[in-house]
Amino acid sequence: FKICTLNYSDATFLADNQMAPINKINIIPGTGLDVSYINQTLLPTNIKPLYVDFIARLLSEKGIYNFIFMRLNLIRYHPELADRHPFRIITPQSDIDSIRPSDKKYLDQIGIILKPYLSNPYTYYRESRAIVVPTSYGEGLSRVVLESTYLGIPLLVSRNRGTEELLPNSYKYFISSFNPFLMTNQLVMMLNNSKYFEALLPEQ
Secondary structure (H helix, E strand, C coil), rough: CCEECCCCCHHHHHHCCCCCCCEEEECCCCCCCCCCCCCHHCCCCCCCEEEEEEEEECCCHHHHHHHHHHHHHHHCCHHHHHHHHCEEEEEEEHHHHHHHHHHHHHHHCEEEEEEECCCHHHHHCCCEEEECCCCCCCCCCHHHHHHHHHCCCEEEEEECCHHHCCCCCCCEEEECCCCCHHEEEEEEHHHCCCCCHHCCCCCC
C-alpha cells in the first residue's frame, strides 16, 4: 500500500507518530507557482479590483480575528487606504448565520462586508485587490492560494503547511508575524506597490 500526502509536513507527521513507514509515504508536493510569470489577462480589464478579502471558514486557526484587527489598524493608521479598500469576509452562509446581529452590525460599521461562498468564486476574485490568508490551520493544499495565484491576485499569506510549498522561497509577501499591526504594515506595502509582480521576481 501507499499513502499520499499533499505536503512534507503531513508526511513528517505520519512518520513521527509511526502511522506509516517512510517507504510507504508518497508526497505530492506543491506546484511552486511563480507569481512573477502569471498572466493577469485572465482577469477582466473593465473592473477595477477594490476589496481586501478573507476567504475561509470563521475559525480562529484560519486567522479571522487577525483579519478583523488588520482592518481596525488600517482605519486608524492608514484611513485613506481603508476608505479606498473595504474588506470582505467570504465564508459559508452557515457561518454568516451563526454571527450575532450585533457583531454583524459592528463589522458593517468598520467596513467589513460579509459574503457567502459561491459555487463559482471567480465572481469574487474578479473584484479582489488583495487576499489575506493568515492561517495556522493544516491546509493540505490551499485552494484559495492556488486559485488566487493562478489569477495573479496579490496574496498576503502565512508560511504554513499547505501554503508555503505553493510559492517560491523568494515570494515577497509571506506573513512575517501574526501581530495584526505588523500584518497591516505588510498589507499597506502590498497595496501601495504598483509594480507588484516585478518586485516578486527572484533575485538573480
